[in-house]
Amino acid sequence: MELVEAIILAVLAASTPLLIAATGELVTERSGVLNLGVEGMMIVGAACGFAGAWLTGSILIGALFGIVAGTLMSLVFALMALGLAVNQVATGLALTILGIGLSGLIGAGFVGERITPAVHLYIPGLTDMPLIGRVLFGEDGFVYFSIALIIGVWWFLYRTRAGLILRACGDNHVSAHALGYPVLRIRTFSVMFGGACAGLAGAYLPLAYTPFFIPGMTAGRGWIALALVVFASWRPGRLVVGAYLFGAVTILQLHAQGWGVGIPSQFMSALPYLATVIVLVLLSRARTGGSTAPAALGTVFVPDR
Amino acid sequence: MQAHQRMLDPTPNGLHSGESPLLQTLGLTKRYGDFLANDSIDIDIWPKEIHALLGENGAGKSTLVKAIYGLIQPSAGEIRWQGERIVLSGPSEARSRGIGMVFQHFSLFDNLTVAENVALGLDGKESFKDMSARLEQVSKTYGLPLDPRREVWQLSVGERQRIEIVRALMQDPKFLILDEPTAVLTPQEADQLFIVLERLKAEGRAILYISHKLEEVKRLCDTATILRGGKKVETCNPRLETAASLARMMVGGEIKEVKAPAGRQTTVPRLVVNDLSLAPSEAHGVRLEHISFELKGGEILGIAGVAGNGQDELFAALSGERLSRDPGTVVIEGIAAGHLSITQRRKLGAAFVPEERLGHGTAPRMRLSENALLTGHAASGMVRRGFIDTAATLKTVDRATETFDVRKAKRDPEAASLSGGNLQKFIVGREILRNPAVLVVSQPTWGVDAGAAAVIRQALLDLATAGAAVLVTSQDLDELAEIADRIAVMFHGRLSAPLATSEATREKLGLLMGGSSLEPKEAAHAVGA
Numbered sequence: 001m002e003l004v005e006a007i008i009l010a011v012l013a014a015s016t017p018l019l020i021a022a023t024g025e026l027v028t029e030r031s032g033v034l035n036l037g038v039e040g041m042m043i044v045g046a047a048c049g050f051a052g053a054w055l056t057g058s059i060l061i062g063a064l065f066g067i068v069a070g071t072l073m074s075l076v077f078a079l080m081a082l083g084l085a086v087n088q089v090a091t092g093l094a095l096t097i098l099g100i101g102l103s104g105l106i107g108a109g110f111v112g113e114r115i116t117p118a119v120h121l122y123i124p125g126l127t128d129m130p131l132i133g134r135v136l137f138g139e140d141g142f143v144y145f146s147i148a149l150i151i152g153v154w155w156f157l158y159r160t161r162a163g164l165i166l167r168a169c170g171d172n173h174v175s176a177h178a179l180g181y182p183v184l185r186i187r188t189f190s191v192m193f194g195g196a197c198a199g200l201a202g203a204y205l206p207l208a209y210t211p212f213f214i215p216g217m218t219a220g221r222g223w224i225a226l227a228l229v230v231f232a233s234w235r236p237g238r239l240v241v242g243a244y245l246f247g248a249v250t251i252l253q254l255h256a257q258g259w260g261v262g263i264p265s266q267f268m269s270a271l272p273y274l275a276t277v278i279v280l281v282l283l284s285r286a287r288t289g290g291s292t293a294p295a296a297l298g299t300v301f302v303p304d305r
Numbered sequence: 306m307q308a309h310q311r312m313l314d315p316t317p318n319g320l321h322s323g324e325s326p327l328l329q330t331l332g333l334t335k336r337y338g339d340f341l342a343n344d345s346i347d348i349d350i351w352p353k354e355i356h357a358l359l360g361e362n363g364a365g366k367s368t369l370v371k372a373i374y375g376l377i378q379p380s381a382g383e384i385r386w387q388g389e390r391i392v393l394s395g396p397s398e399a400r401s402r403g404i405g406m407v408f409q410h411f412s413l414f415d416n417l418t419v420a421e422n423v424a425l426g427l428d429g430k431e432s433f434k435d436m437s438a439r440l441e442q443v444s445k446t447y448g449l450p451l452d453p454r455r456e457v458w459q460l461s462v463g464e465r466q467r468i469e470i471v472r473a474l475m476q477d478p479k480f481l482i483l484d485e486p487t488a489v490l491t492p493q494e495a496d497q498l499f500i501v502l503e504r505l506k507a508e509g510r511a512i513l514y515i516s517h518k519l520e521e522v523k524r525l526c527d528t529a530t531i532l533r534g535g536k537k538v539e540t541c542n543p544r545l546e547t548a549a550s551l552a553r554m555m556v557g558g559e560i561k562e563v564k565a566p567a568g569r570q571t572t573v574p575r576l577v578v579n580d581l582s583l584a585p586s587e588a589h590g591v592r593l594e595h596i597s598f599e600l601k602g603g604e605i606l607g608i609a610g611v612a613g614n615g616q617d618e619l620f621a622a623l624s625g626e627r628l629s630r631d632p633g634t635v636v637i638e639g640i641a642a643g644h645l646s647i648t649q650r651r652k653l654g655a656a657f658v659p660e661e662r663l664g665h666g667t668a669p670r671m672r673l674s675e676n677a678l679l680t681g682h683a684a685s686g687m688v689r690r691g692f693i694d695t696a697a698t699l700k701t702v703d704r705a706t707e708t709f710d711v712r713k714a715k716r717d718p719e720a721a722s723l724s725g726g727n728l729q730k731f732i733v734g735r736e737i738l739r740n741p742a743v744l745v746v747s748q749p750t751w752g753v754d755a756g757a758a759a760v761i762r763q764a765l766l767d768l769a770t771a772g773a774a775v776l777v778t779s780q781d782l783d784e785l786a787e788i789a790d791r792i793a794v795m796f797h798g799r800l801s802a803p804l805a806t807s808e809a810t811r812e813k814l815g816l817l818m819g820g821s822s823l824e825p826k827e828a829a830h831a832v833g834a
Contacts, residue, residue, distance in 0.1 A: 161429045168414050168425050175412035178376065179426055180396030295415060 007251055008135050012143055013209055015247025017042075017201040019146045021225035022232075022239055023153050024197020029229055030157065031190035032170035032183075034298035036092025037077055039222025040099020041195050042202035045070040047107035049203025050213040054110055059118045062207050063142075063200060070199015071192050073099060078191045082184050085300045096222070104215045111213060118142065118208040142204045149197070154236040166190060170294030173301040183301055198222065224273075231280035233292040238283055246276045325388035327352050327511050328373065328404075328480055332382035335368050342368040344535045345382065350480065355502060355512045357522040357543060360532035361555055361754040362725060366515050367409075369532070370482050373513075374406045375399040397428065405478030407469040409485045409515075413457050419468055420453035426472040436475075444471050447501050462489045462612055470501070481505065482513045487521060489780065491611055492815035499525055517555075517755075518783075519548040533557050552755060560755050563762045563787055566770045572602035575774035576623075576655075576743045577636040581643075583622050583629060591615040591798045593622060598793060598803065600774040602742070605765065606803060607789030608778040611818055615798035616747065616778045617660070623745050623776070624657040625650045638742055648683040654742030656680070658732055660751065660778075662725060666732045669721035673713075674698040676720050677705070677735050685739055705734035709760060726757030733761050737768055744768060747778045762788050782814060796820045 021038055028035050048069035053062025073095060081091045118140040121127065126137040157163040166186055169176045173183045201221070206213040224246060232238035249272040257268055326349040335343040343365045350356050360366045371377045373384060375393030383390050386402055393399050396406070413422050420437045427436065437453050444451045449467045457465060466486060473481055483502075487495040502512055502525065516522055522529060522543050529543040531554045538554050552560055577600070583593040593615055600606050610616060621627040623635060629643035636642060637653045647657070657680075659665040667676045678698045681687045687697045702717055709730040713723055720728060729750070736744060749765065750758035766788055769775050778795075779785050785792050791803035794817035801817050813823060 161424070161433075164417075164421055164424065168417065168421075171414040171416050172412075175414055176425075178396070178408060178412040180375070180400075181425075 005131055005134060007255065009139075010251045011244065011248045012135070012139065013247075014250050015244045016143050016146045017204045017209070017221055018225050018228060018246060019150060019240065019243040020142075020204065021198045021201035021222060022228045022243060023146070023150050023236070024194035024201075025225055025229050026232070026234060026236065026239060027153060027157075027166070027197075028190045028194030029297055030170045030234060030294055031166050031187045032173055032294050032296035032299065032301075033081065033187050033191055034088045034092065035074065035077055035081075035095070035191055035194055036089060036226065037073065037095025037099065037222075038194075038198050038225050039218060039220065040096035040102075041070045041073040041198035042099075042218045042222045042225075043103040043216070044073050044099045044106070045199030045202030046205050046217055047103035047110075047202075047213060048199070050110055050113075050115070050206035051106060052203075053115050053207055054113055057115075059115075059207050062115075063203050066199040066203025066207075067196045068199070070195040070197070070202065072195075073199070074191045074195020077195070078188045081300075082187055082191070085302050088298050088300070100216065107213050107215060111215065114212050115207070117211040140208050142200075142208050150236050150240055157236065167294070170296055173296045173299070177301070177303050183303065187301075198225075201225070228276070228280075230293075231277060233280075233283075234294060238280060241283070242276055242280050245279055246272050249275045324351075326350055326385075327387060329385040329388075330369070330373065330382060331385065333369065333372060333379050333384065334381040335365075335372060335377065336380040341535045343372070343379070346532070346537045348530050348537070348540070350511050350513060352479070352509055352511050353506055354528060355506055355514055355526045357526035357529035358513055358515045358532065359517065359519075359522065359529055359551060359555055361517075362752060363534075363754070364532040364555070365535040366532055367484070368535075370406070370484060370513065370515065373399070374404060374482060400426075400476050400478075401428065403477070403479035404482070405473035405476055405480070406482040407466070407473055407484065407486060409488065411465050411469055413465055413468060415458040416456060418454055418456050419451050419460075422457060422468055423453075423472045423475060427475060439475060440471065443475050447471070447474060447504070448497070449501065463491070463494045466490070466498075470498075474505075478510065480511045480513070482515075484515045485517070486514075487516065487518060489612055491818040492782070492811045493819055495521070519543075519551045522551070523548065531555055556755050561759050561763070563759055563766065565766050565788075569603050569770045571604045572772060573639075574599050574636075575602045575638055576600040576745075576776065578623070579634050579636065581619075581622060581629065581634040583618060583627060585618065586621075586627060591618050593618050594798045596798075596800045598800065600743070600776055602772045602774050603769055604791070605769050605775040605777060605789045607785035607792040607806070608776065608795055608800070609780070609782060609785055609792055609814055609818060610778075610795035612780055614795045616795055618798070619795070619800075620657070620659060620745065620747050620778065624655075624659070651680070651683045654684075656736035656739055656741035656744050658736055658744070658746040658749065660747040662728050662732060663721060667720035667728065670719055672717045672719055673702045673705075673723075673731060674717050676731075677701040680735060681739060701735065701738060702731075704738055705731050708738070709734035709764065726753040729753050730757055730760060733764060737764055740771075741768075741773055743774045743776075745776045749777060749779065750781065750784060751779075758784075782811060785809075794818055 021042055025035065025038055045066035049062045049066030052065025053059055077091055077095050080086045081088045120138050120140050123137050127133045157167060165181055169181065169183050169186050177183050202218055205217050228239060228242045228246065232242045253268040253271045257265055328350045330346055330348050332345045332347065333343055334345050346369060358366050372379045375395045375398055420440060423440050424433060424436055440453055449471055451467055451471060486498060490498065505512060514526055526543050528540060530540045531538040533555060543551060578596055578598050581593055581596040585592050591614060596619065598606065608616065622629060625645060625647040629635060632641035632644040634643040637650060637655050640653055642650050642653060663669045668679065678687050678693060681701060687694050699717060705711060711727050711731045711734065713727060723731065733749060749761050762784065765775055765777065777785065777789060786806060789806050791805055792809045792814065793803040794801045794814060796818060797820065804813065816823065
């Protein structure tokens with residue numbers, strides 16, 4: 001029983017940064033912008049988040065540092081890809097390279113330092129319940145926030161007029177412009193939201209996952225978040241399934257390796273990717289028709305004036 | 306249609322004395338760098354008026370209406386609304402003042418529902434539920450049925466236009482701009498649209514109607530303003546003009562009449578299609594079903610039909626962009642070619658001109674000589690032992706330029722730098738100069754100015770006279786009537802039996818385009834559909 005509980009807790013912890021980063025990228029891509037710089041924004045968020053927390057002693061301020069850092073990084077992207085209409089793929093890749101370098105620079109003085117990690121919720125009685133107590137009532141704030149975030153994004157995209165306009169920009173920017181919507185401004189805000197989420201997801205790693213900073217600690221999570229958005233066919237519900245599935249298989253294969261299952265470890269390490277791809281492909285095969293990707297995704301828009 | 310007494314006066318200003326026009330532009334000018342897209346244009350639009358805006362491509366019609374709708378800011382001049390000077394910050398301000406617009410290339414979102422599309426065109430002051438209810442009511446009132454829950458990609462072109470019109474009407478506009486609304490409609494759908502427009506006019510609204518179908522303008526419009534090269538040429542009463550006189554004002558000279566050369570004879574079958582069926586290659590594609598026809602040398606067969614009924618798929622099957630399992634389904638010059646590639650079909654003497662000029666007919670960023678090579682490499686001696694004969698490719702460009710009057714800035718520019726009409730002349734010329742036995746051409750004059758269109762149509766007739774078999778797909782019934790010997794109609798991937806052009810009335814073609822059969826029994830039930 002204790003082991004099951006520990007596994008579930010580990011799965012939630014491993015999935016949360018993926019879910020936060022992918023939620024941000026989902027909004028960005030729904031507005032028609034492909035920002036491949038998630039990994040770069042995350043790692044800068046991790047470095048700045050740790051710096052903020054170490055300097056002030058506050059996890060909350062650390063998280064805010066991460067959010068601001070991710071947003072600033074995304075503004076670099078917005079300036080290039082939206083303001084100057086540079087190719088989005090090239091800009092996004094460059095942003096990742098920039099982020100990895102920048103995070104090393106910012107974090108250089110903090111390697112080896114430790115902070116007190118984010119506190120977990122404790123409600124007497126509820127948290128002490130066996131099996132589900134700690135899973136439901138004993139998480140850190142990031143986990144609860146990530147769930148609120150994805151529900152909020154779903155509600156925003158499908159239940160509000162602003163969300164409808166954002167989706168319209170991603171479907172056909174020429175039409176959106178012709179109807180008088182400020183396509184570039186809407187996309188800039190979407191990119192900033194994506195950056196803020198990536199920065200927060202990065203900050204989660206040194207603030208809650210491991211209480212120290214090491215260079216390159218995002219370890220490709222930004223790329224996985226990007227892939228999750230695609231395989232979730234740009235739907236928030238499927239994104240949750242994908243993120244938790246990926247986290248679950250990651251943790252389970254670690255335990256399986258610990259138990260000494262006779263499967264090559266390389267294959268086990270690849271398992272989360274395989275499992276996520278297969279499940280999400282099966283999910284998206286059940287679609288009813290129409291295009292799943294935002295039709296204007298990754299295309300440059302220059303309004304004529 | 307009755308001509309109102311007061312509409313016979315060709316000078317609208319005289320008969321509305323005392324009132325001010327609903328919308329007025331004074332010296333409206335729009336400059337892009339050195340280019341004057343609109344040069345000091347004055348136009349008056351009165352309530353209860355359907356005002357035509359005529360002109361060739363590039364005459365400045367779109368620029369003018371974009372300025373009136375607030376999409377672009379004029380460089381000079383002013384716009385007056387009900388006598389008062391206005392500066393529009395954007396389309397939403399135009400809409401809030403009562404100016405609505407129906408775009409030529411629909412401003413719709415394929416993956417959103419009808420109701421969502423309409424909501425995006427409104428200001429969002431009412432709840433989505435109230436808006437949906439009002440949408441159903443408006444669409445019922447004007448006889449424009451729509452299902453608010455369907456996604457746009459599932460709808461026909463005619464239904465898509467209905468969304469645009471209903472969306473504009475839901476703002477209760479005083480003034481409605483329609484940009485080439487009938488370009489994609491069947492004659493019957495166009496007639497229904499005219500009934501709606503007449504009704505809107507009777508309700509006291511004004512309409513600015515952009516079209517290049519002159520007969521339609523004469524029938525529907527009270528006033529016409531003609532633009533040429535960014536300048537206003539004239540404002541007149543189209544009912545007092547002839548189609549030819551309107552065309553002269555648009556072009557600024559006589560248009561050469563297209564004439565079928567004498568001595569045309571039909572010879573042996575050169576292109577035969579036998580029971581061709583093909584599954585669609587894309588998610589929203591059309592399935593071709595049991596298509597058969599025979600095309601002899603010296604003959605032009607026209608294929609009519611509303612866009613998206615399988616014309617693109619048929620072109621791909623004929624050109625070899627898509628292969629057929631059964632070689633016998635496409636026979637070129639007596640040789641089964643259904644399984645052959647594009648190059649192999651070209652070697653048999655076939656040539657192809659697709660609908661899309663840029664990206665399909667030519668590679669936009671490549672020079673004309675390189676584009677000549679792209680279709681001429683197999684059979685026109687442009688390649689020797691694997692090396693390109695640059696002189697031969699340039700010679701093709703020069704010959705096409707000379708024969709078809711292609712106007713360009715230098716000898717061998719990039720394809721994308723040519724205007725639509727000139728590029729189309731080059732593409733058609735490139736294929737005709739190869740002396741094809743079979744020419745398959747799709748929308749030969751789509752978006753091409755009247756002068757260039759006449760050159761292209763004449764070239765197709767001359768090619769047929771020289772003995773080639775020509776297959777022309779077009780949505781322009783007048784064009785088909787002018788050049789085709791027989792006309793067949795495509796609907797939902799099926800091809801009707803060809804009618805002799807003399808028997809193919811607009812009514813018959815319209816019924817076929819709407820999916821009805823010409824058999825009296827079935828026709829009755831299909832009209833209601």
